[in-house]
Amino acid sequence: MTYIAKPRLHHPSLAKNRVGFTRRDYEGKISTLCAGCGHDSISASIIQACWELDIEPHRVAKLSGIGCSSKTPDYFLGNSHGFNTVHGRMPSVLTGAYLANRELIYLGVSGDGDSASIGLGQFAHVMRRGVNMTYLVENNGVYGLTKGQFSATADKGSRSKKGQSNNDAPIDLVTLALVMGATFVARGFSGDKTQLVPLLRAALAHQGAAVIDILSPCITFNNHSGSTKSYDYVREHNEAVNRLDFIPLREEITADYAAGELVAVRQHDGSVVHLRKLHADYDPTDRIRAMSYIQEHAARGEVVTGLLYVDPEAADLHRQLGTVEQPLNTLGAAELCPGSKALEKINAALR
Amino acid sequence: MQKIEAINDFVVKFANINGSGSASANELFARAILRMGVPVSPRNIFPSNIQGLPTWFEVRVTEHGYLGRRGGVDLMVAMNPQSWEQDVREIDPGGYLFYDSSKAVPRSRLRSDIHVLGMPLTEICNDTYSDSRERQLFKNIIYVGALTTLLDIDPQEIEKLFGEQYKGKEKLFDSNLQALNLGREYARQHLKPIALKVERRDRVGDMIFTDGNSAAALGCIYGGATVCAWYPITPSSSVPEAFERYAKKLRTDPVSGEKRYSIVQAEDELASIGMVIGAGWNGARAFTSTSGPGISLMAEFIGLAYFAEIPAVLINVQRGGPSTGMPTRTQQADVLACAYASHGDTKHVLLFPEDPYECFEMSAQALDLAERLQTPVFVMTDLDIGMNQRLCRPFAWDDSREYDRGKVMTREALDAGSDFGRYLDVDGDGIPYRTYPGTHPTKGGYFTRGTTKNAYAVYSEAGADYIYNMQRLRQKFETAKSLVPLPVLTAARYPARFAAILYGSTGPAMQEALDALAEQGIYINALRVRAFPFQNEIADFIAAHSKVFVFEQNFDGQLTTLLINEAHVNPASLIPVLHYDGTPITARFITQEIAERVARLNVRPLREHMVA
Ligand SMILES: Cc1ncc(C[n+]2csc(CCOP(=O)(O)OP(=O)(O)O)c2C)c(N)n1
Ligand code: SF4
Numbered sequence: 001m002t003y004i005a006k007p008r009l010h011h012p013s014l015a016k017n018r019v020g021f022t023r024r025d026y027e028g029k030i031s032t033l034c035a036g037c038g039h040d041s042i043s044a045s046i047i048q049a050c051w052e053l054d055i056e057p058h059r060v061a062k063l064s065g066i067g068c069s070s071k072t073p074d075y076f077l078g079n080s081h082g083f084n085t086v087h088g089r090m091p092s093v094l095t096g097a098y099l100a101n102r103e104l105i106y107l108g109v110s111g112d113g114d115s116a117s118i119g120l121g122q123f124a125h126v127m128r129r130g131v132n133m134t135y136l137v138e139n140n141g142v143y144g145l146t147k148g149q150f151s152a153t154a155d156k157g158s159r160s161k162k163g164q165s166n167n168d169a170p171i172d173l174v175t176l177a178l179v180m181g182a183t184f185v186a187r188g189f190s191g192d193k194t195q196l197v198p199l200l201r202a203a204l205a206h207q208g209a210a211v212i213d214i215l216s217p218c219i220t221f222n223n224h225s226g227s228t229k230s231y232d233y234v235r236e237h238n239e240a241v242n243r244l245d246f247i248p249l250r251e252e253i254t255a256d257y258a259a260g261e262l263v264a265v266r267q268h269d270g271s272v273v274h275l276r277k278l279h280a281d282y283d284p285t286d287r288i289r290a291m292s293y294i295q296e297h298a299a300r301g302e303v304v305t306g307l308l309y310v311d312p313e314a315a316d317l318h319r320q321l322g323t324v325e326q327p328l329n330t331l332g333a334a335e336l337c338p339g340s341k342a343l344e345k346i347n348a349a350l351r
Numbered sequence: 352m353q354k355i356e357a358i359n360d361f362v363v364k365f366a367n368i369n370g371s372g373s374a375s376a377n378e379l380f381a382r383a384i385l386r387m388g389v390p391v392s393p394r395n396i397f398p399s400n401i402q403g404l405p406t407w408f409e410v411r412v413t414e415h416g417y418l419g420r421r422g423g424v425d426l427m428v429a430m431n432p433q434s435w436e437q438d439v440r441e442i443d444p445g446g447y448l449f450y451d452s453s454k455a456v457p458r459s460r461l462r463s464d465i466h467v468l469g470m471p472l473t474e475i476c477n478d479t480y481s482d483s484r485e486r487q488l489f490k491n492i493i494y495v496g497a498l499t500t501l502l503d504i505d506p507q508e509i510e511k512l513f514g515e516q517y518k519g520k521e522k523l524f525d526s527n528l529q530a531l532n533l534g535r536e537y538a539r540q541h542l543k544p545i546a547l548k549v550e551r552r553d554r555v556g557d558m559i560f561t562d563g564n565s566a567a568a569l570g571c572i573y574g575g576a577t578v579c580a581w582y583p584i585t586p587s588s589s590v591p592e593a594f595e596r597y598a599k600k601l602r603t604d605p606v607s608g609e610k611r612y613s614i615v616q617a618e619d620e621l622a623s624i625g626m627v628i629g630a631g632w633n634g635a636r637a638f639t640s641t642s643g644p645g646i647s648l649m650a651e652f653i654g655l656a657y658f659a660e661i662p663a664v665l666i667n668v669q670r671g672g673p674s675t676g677m678p679t680r681t682q683q684a685d686v687l688a689c690a691y692a693s694h695g696d697t698k699h700v701l702l703f704p705e706d707p708y709e710c711f712e713m714s715a716q717a718l719d720l721a722e723r724l725q726t727p728v729f730v731m732t733d734l735d736i737g738m739n740q741r742l743c744r745p746f747a748w749d750d751s752r753e754y755d756r757g758k759v760m761t762r763e764a765l766d767a768g769s770d771f772g773r774y775l776d777v778d779g780d781g782i783p784y785r786t787y788p789g790t791h792p793t794k795g796g797y798f799t800r801g802t803t804k805n806a807y808a809v810y811s812e813a814g815a816d817y818i819y820n821m822q823r824l825r826q827k828f829e830t831a832k833s834l835v836p837l838p839v840l841t842a843a844r845y846p847a848r849f850a851a852i853l854y855g856s857t858g859p860a861m862q863e864a865l866d867a868l869a870e871q872g873i874y875i876n877a878l879r880v881r882a883f884p885f886q887n888e889i890a891d892f893i894a895a896h897s898k899v900f901v902f903e904q905n906f907d908g909q910l911t912t913l914l915i916n917e918a919h920v921n922p923a924s925l926i927p928v929l930h931y932d933g934t935p936i937t938a939r940f941i942t943q944e945i946a947e948r949v950a951r952l953n954v955r956p957l958r959e960h961m962v963a
């Protein structure tokens with residue numbers, strides 16, 4: 001556990017962003033996870049991404065399931081509302097929250113047990129519906145909170161700390177998300193913030209179902225040799241397909257890029273994702289190709305990371321439903337109650 | 352042979368084959384009587400099947416306005432050879448059997464104590480129509496025609512109903528009318544008259560005719576629900592379907608065409624309740640509707656909403672259990688499952704509507720209660736109320752009524768320095784303040800969770816914090832007593848030692864039974880419980896009687912258990928009387944049970960002063 005309180009004064013970044021907040025304003029309670037847990041690095045990346053994006057912290061709603069990973073929303077964005085729901089069912093709660101108020105930014109935080117085991121159904125369906133959210137799976141291949149049982153993302157043949165071998169085929173959440181219609185699909189690694197922060201920024205700006213599967217080693221139960229989710233293993237097998245620069249809508253594009261290997265993807269809200277291609281043949285707007293690419297590399301034991309797919313014209317659930325612009329939770333009786341006159345007419349039609 | 356004679360007070364039962372198009376013809380029959388100013392109460396008794404299995408439609412014709420099921424059958428319209436034996440058996444002695452005589456029925460399969468009216472319907476149809484679908488559909492209209500002659504139902508009323516149904520479709524209007532007249536003419540020429548008659552009255556008044564599920568949906572519209580999440584299950588599916596129908600008309604922006612509501616058909620009940628809870632957490636009024644199996648799936652989430660204190664409305668259209676049970680039959684068998692839904696010490700608010708009027712009222716009220724109490728609220732209707740059309744008082748709405756959004760701390764209050772403790776009891780009623788997500792940049796944010804926490808929503812496993820919270824929840828449940836609808840007393844004409852407690856769809860049958868018992872000199876006070884938690888009035892009522900019959904449509908006497916547990920009444924004074932075969936309880940059942948039990952309790956009913 002990280003017992004040491006972070007000293008306020010010596011914090012590295014007290015600079016304010018455009019909306020007047022310091023990075024500290026995006027922090028939360030002190031983490032109670034194991035020191036070195038990948039999940040804490042992800043929280044730090046979330047803080048960084050939100051600060052950089054100039055999001056007002058309270059405009060974010062954080063929802064999670066149950067697990068070590070699902071506890072983390074308490075450890076970032078302390079002024080935001082959070083909801084630690086039930087195991088595997090965060091997607092439905094997030095969907096309902098999103099229906100109620102389309103104006104907030106929804107961040108779903110889950111684990112591999114939460115999303116791939118007990119919650120596989122809700123994971124799939126929330127992608128199908130195009131709920132406008134950023135869905136993070138903090139994937140360590142085990143159930144951390146219940147002390148190290150295999151989860152459904154554990155690779156076949158990988159070994160547990162106690163030496164048991166996993167015989168079941170793994171579920172690849174990235175592939176599943178692609179099949180189910182997610183419109184922004186990425187994979188990151190908790191140990192690579194340079195890659196993860198821009199991915200988070202782009203996902204948060206994406207107006208549709210964005211999912212990032214983040215390999216996030218469990219230092220306590222799944223960081224030994226024989227594990228395929230350990231820091232060492234992931235570092236050795238990481239195949240980044242691209243490097244990403246995310247440029248929000250209002251920012252000018254200032255960076256200089258060498259000609260050639262750069263792809264610019266303009267998202268629905270006008271923001272631009274600049275991708276520096278690391279694999280020449282990778283096209284992140286081709287869903288079918290993305291799926292086969294991931295499979296081909298997985299077969300070679302490689303873990304493909306980066307922005308794997310983005311649909312710049314993503315539609316979200318509210319657009320599909322045709323709901324009013326104004327958040328439903330702000331409508332009052334004047335907008336919602338048809339009144340007694342209309343009721344008399346209804347009565348008359350029932351006689 | 353005896354002949355049942357009755358004017359405006361009898362039961363006609365139609366035995367049909369599911370999927371044969373009989374439903375609309377039978378409804379036409381019921382509506383025509385209604386239009387003659389005579390109340391009717393129809394009930395569908397249908398199988399869990401789309402086509403082929405037996406289905407029944409029972410029409411209670413009741414000048415007195417008894418809208419419950421009476422029990423017994425005076426006229427059976429037996430159109431289904433599969434269920435013939437059972438249908439013929441069910442007719443009261445002296446009653447009537449109307450059947451398709453195209454194929455001769457041997458005497459042995461008939462009864463000598465009933466009046467038999469055969470009409471060669473298939474033959475007539477085959478002679479008149481060449482298309483097989485027409486033969487089938489018009490057969491239904493032809494028998495309705497014959498019945499109008501037999502029962503003196505005004506054919507003008509049917510003609511008017513055709514006119515409304517087939518507006519602008521002249522051909523259909525003509526062919527239906529022709530079929531009707533074909534039946535009328537045959538009956539006039541060939542069938543013996545019977546002694547059941549409909550006479551025009553003015554007893555329907557301004558009452559409306561609708562089903563409980565549509566009424567509940569309309570209640571959700573009026574009550575301000577903007578999020579509906581559901582998963583199909585009989586008998587509740589028509590709630591969200593009606594919600595969509597009404598919302599399209601009443602909640603669509605006339606200019607932009609945008610919707611002021613959202614409906615999601617979820618992947619299962621785990622998801623539907625999850626969505627409702629997410630929406631409730633985020634400050635929208637949300638509901639789901641389901642039935643027993645759905646409640647079981649939702650249990651974990653219901654506990655979360657209870658403990659994290661999130662408004663949610665669940666309309667439970669109960670059906671026969673356990674498990675898949677009798678999915679198309681009615682019961683009140685989820686009382687305990689809902690009252691105590693989920694693990695740990697949980698308790699929930701239940702409302703028990705008796706008819707569509709109360710489905711409307713209580714669904715709207717449930718949305719207020721859920722937000723006032725920040726907790727799940729169950730509207731405990733059932734298949735009998737939900738899926739049958741019933742006469743009831745017209746819906747009413749007071750335009751000055753405002754939604755009770757409960758204790759919500761605003762940005763202004765936070766800025767003014769209010770002490771915000773999400774689980775802090777500031778008013779002594781056990782109800783804390785909440786904030787909606789996104790309210791304030793630096794104040795009022797908190798982490799909602801199902802784990803224990805202190806009054807300021809900070810994770811805590813401290814015993815004192817847990818105890819504070821649980822006792823506050825109990826206080827909140829006490830507060831609920833003053834907010835939920837009071838029971839309704841029907842007092843006997845004379846002081847009574849015995850009483851009945853009832854709830855939900857038993858209401859209408861009880862009304863008729865009480866009158867019938869009074870006729871026999873048995874006087875009973877009846878209290879219709881309309882909500883849980885139970886108010887003191889209920890315990891007082893029980894204490895004031897030596898024996899109280901608790902009428903329930905389940906096997907275990909679930910409300911009785913709940914009364915003993917929660918109202919702390921003397922168990923010895925409660926006598927559960929249970930009707931649980933899946934059909935709606937009847938007035939005759941209630942009358943007989945009470946009469947027998949009163950006799951067994953060795954009390955001689957007297958007409959004057961102290962009586963049973
Ligand atoms: C219905 C239910 N079943 C089981 C549990 C116990 N449980 C808590 S966390 C967890 C697994 C979490 O694994 P994962 O989502 O991978 O999170 P991690 O701890 O690895 O971050 C389980 C099985 C629970 N909370 N609820
Ligand atoms: S058990 Fe594993 S997942 Fe949980 S906090 Fe510790 S390192 Fe992280």
Ligand SMILES: [Mg+2]
Pocket residue numbers: 067111112113138139140141142143144151
């Ligand atoms: Mg895990």
